[in-house]
Amino acid sequence: MAKLRTTAKPLFSAESATSAKFIIAVIASIGLMALDNRTDWLDDARGWLAVAGYPIHSVVQLPRQTLSRFDSALQDRRALLDRIEALEQRDLFNTVQLQKLTALETENRRLRLLLESSARLPERVIIAELIKVDTDPYRHRILLDKGWRDGVRKGQPLLTQSGIAGQIANVTPWTSDAILITDTHHALPIQIDRTGQSTIAQGSGTFHRLDLLYLPNDSDIRPDDWVSTSGLGGRFPPGYPVGTVAQVEIDTGQAFARISVHPAAQLDRVREVLIVIGYGFAADGNPLTAAQDESVNSP
């Protein structure tokens, strides 16, 4: 500032330009955030813009893919043989189980026909791999490598081998964003297997807990009770395992019991998920449109 006399003019204009730019940036950011948070106008634009991020995701994926390729190339022959044997055994076991199940399913369909209720259609699923970049620890969103072109649509449920995982929140042509059931903004219609009582499981923001809402203090519910999807709301297929009741806390001063559920799917270490892209004969791959927009977001 000692040389103020000679540099005052350009310095001043540069300074005020900086402030003006900053104010514009602040207004633009707040505008974007408000639009994005309050409306869904930006969803399509976001889908297309996210395509721009695709090369970056691919670069990020590269080292891990190369490593896993090396890993499988370097694996001991003996270990591989053991693994094949173990898998064959499991396959045999599963096939036997499946035969039983097919018989049961045929019988079930026949009985349902007799009762004139609609048969439950088998789900059509595709496997998607995670390409998640680090998201906030409190926001349980994942990025998957299947998108619009693979038949993925907003609202389709996500399964893992052990239980329900979440649902698709946003779709781009090649990738899709999913929200996990443990996200604090997610609510899942469930029922207690033992009693048939149905309620809503809300995400807690940690991977190992869901909270059951609106169950009165005198509900018949015990730790280790299995909880599965109820299918109410039409978004999730009914009968998929969600988890087991971990804790039942009853405070007589409160209207409802505090019940937490331990999700069956290990959501913090999933690598692959199944996306349910349709049921049975629904060829357009988008059979869930009717009741779609109720069960997401708020409980």
Added chain:
Amino acid sequence: MSGIVRRRDGGLIVISFVAAVILGAVRLPTWIDLFWPSWLTMVLIFWCLHRPNRVGIATGWLFGLLTDLLRGGLLGQHALALALVAFLSRKSRSRLRLAPVWQQAISVFVFVLIERLLVVWIIDGMIGYPPQDLKFLMPVPITLLAWPLITLLLSDLGGIHHVD
């Protein structure tokens, strides 16, 4: 500060930003992720201090928007935070540019702290994702330690000396 010198490091600016974006997008085991510093913020501060004609608030805002797109979060959230960081570095440029590295590091610490608080505490809190512990502040001290490395590396590659 001749034109020739500046034209040469245009490539370096682009490369360093791309590298920072990629480093920020890498998926890491949780225990490293917790300590992963904010590379993009540091690169932005560095160029705001040393190449103010090329890198400024608009750059910060655009790269923030890119971060938002990559993370799938609220659009504009990181854009606002990085524009703020660029603004702060521009404002304290005359004081910081020639300061010793450790002194710069302290300012960078404060900038990154403000950025994290804005992104996680204020904005995420406002849209219903309040932080449940203070783990989100872990990258801040790590950034303090990483700043000298970034400065050394980029100054060396860019031929920037502290006798300006």
